[in-house]
Amino acid sequence: MKVCCDGCMSERREYLDVDTRRERLLGAALDAVREGGAAALTLRGVAQRAGVVHAVVSYAFRTRAGLVEAFLRREAERTLGDVWSHPLPEGGSLADAVRAALTAYADEVVADPERAQAIAELTLQARTDAELAAALAAEQHTLRAAIGTRLGEWSAASGVPIAPSVDTVTAALLAAAEGLTSWWLTTRDTATLPDVVALLAGGIGSRPDTVM
Numbered sequence: 092m093k094v095c096c097d098g099c100m101s102e103r104r105e106y107l108d109v110d111t112r113r114e115r116l117l118g119a120a121l122d123a124v125r126e127g128g129a130a131a132l133t134l135r136g137v138a139q140r141a142g143v144v145h146a147v148v149s150y151a152f153r154t155r156a157g158l159v160e161a162f163l164r165r166e167a168e169r170t171l172g173d174v175w176s177h178p179l180p181e182g183g184s185l186a187d188a189v190r191a192a193l194t195a196y197a198d199e200v201v202a203d204p205e206r207a208q209a210i211a212e213l214t215l216q217a218r219t220d221a222e223l224a225a226a227l228a229a230e231q232h233t234l235r236a237a238i239g240t241r242l243g244e245w246s247a248a249s250g251v252p253i254a255p256s257v258d259t260v261t262a263a264l265l266a267a268a269e270g271l272t273s274w275w276l277t278t279r280d281t282a283t284l285p286d287v288v289a290l291l292a293g294g295i296g297s298r299p300d301t302v303m
Contacts, residue, residue, distance in 0.1 A: 113151050116141055117165050120158065125205040129212035134158060156222040159213055166210055167230050171237050173199055179245040185253060186296025188245055189264060193288045196268050200275055201284070207272055235261050260295060267291045 119141035123131040131140075133155055138148045152158040174195045179188040200207040217223035239261045246253050253260050271291070275284060 109151070112147075113161065114165075116143075116148055116151055117162055120162050121166075121206065124162075124209035124213075125203075128205075129209045129216065132159060132162060132209070132213065154222075156220065159217065159223060160226040163210065163213060163217065163227070164230055166206070167234055170196070170199065171234065175238060175241050179241065179249075181245070181249045183249070183251075184296055185251055185260070186292045188242075188249075188251075189260070189296045190289060190292035192264065193267060193271065193292055194285070197271055197275065197284055197288055200272050201281055204276060204279075208276055211272055211276065231265070234265060238264060263295045267295060 116137055120132055120137045123136050123140040127136070134148045134152065135145055137158065138145045141148070148158070152161055174192060177195070180191050214227065217227040235258070239257045242253055242257050242260060245251075246257075271284075271287065274287070275281075
C-alpha cells in the first residue's frame with residue numbers, strides 16, 4: 092500500500108487530511124504485520140511499507156506506542172464491524188446467538204491468521220507496557236460496551252433473557268474469543284473448530300441455577 096502525501100517518496104503528490112493519512116498509514120501497518128508479524132509494526136517499518144519518509148509516520152503517531160495503540164483500536168473497531176454488525180439470530184436460544192457470534196469471529200481468524208497472530212502478539216506486549224496498558228483497558232471497555240449493547244438488543248427483540256447478566260455473558264464471549272484465537276493459531280485444526288465453538292456457546296448460553 093502506497094500512501095501518497097506530503098513526504099511521499101513517489102513523484103506524485105496528493106494532499107491528505109490528518110484522518111485520511113492516518114487511516115492509510117494504518118492500512119500499510121496491517122500489510123506490514125501480515126508479512127512480518129508484530130515486530131514489523133514500527134514507525135520505520137510502516138514508513139517503508141507505505142512508501143513515505145519516516146517523519147510522516149512519526150508526525151502521525153509520535154511514538155511506536157502511539158502507533159500500536161492506534162493499530163489495536165482500528166482492528167478492534169474492524170472486528171466489531173465485521174462480527175457484530177449483522178443481526179443475531181432471533182427465535183433461538185442464547186446459545187444459538189453466542190454460537191453465531193463466535194462462528195463469525197472464528198471465521199475471521201481463519202480467513203486472516205497473520206492478522207490474528209499479530210494482534211495476539213501486540214495485545215500481549217501491551218499488557219506489560221505501561222504506555223499501552225491504559226489504552227488496552229480502554230479498548231476492552233469499548234468492546235464490552237458495544238457487544239453488551241448488541242446482546243441487549245437481541246434479548247429485547249427475541250424475548251430471551253440473558254443470564255446471569257449481560258456483563259457476564261459479554262465477558263465470557265471475549266474470553267472465549269481470545270481462547271479460540273490462541274487455540275486455533277496453535278493447532279490450525281479447522282475441522283474441529285465448529286465443535287469447539289458449539290461447546291463454548293453451549294456453556295456460555297446455559298442458564299445456571301446459581302452464580303458463584
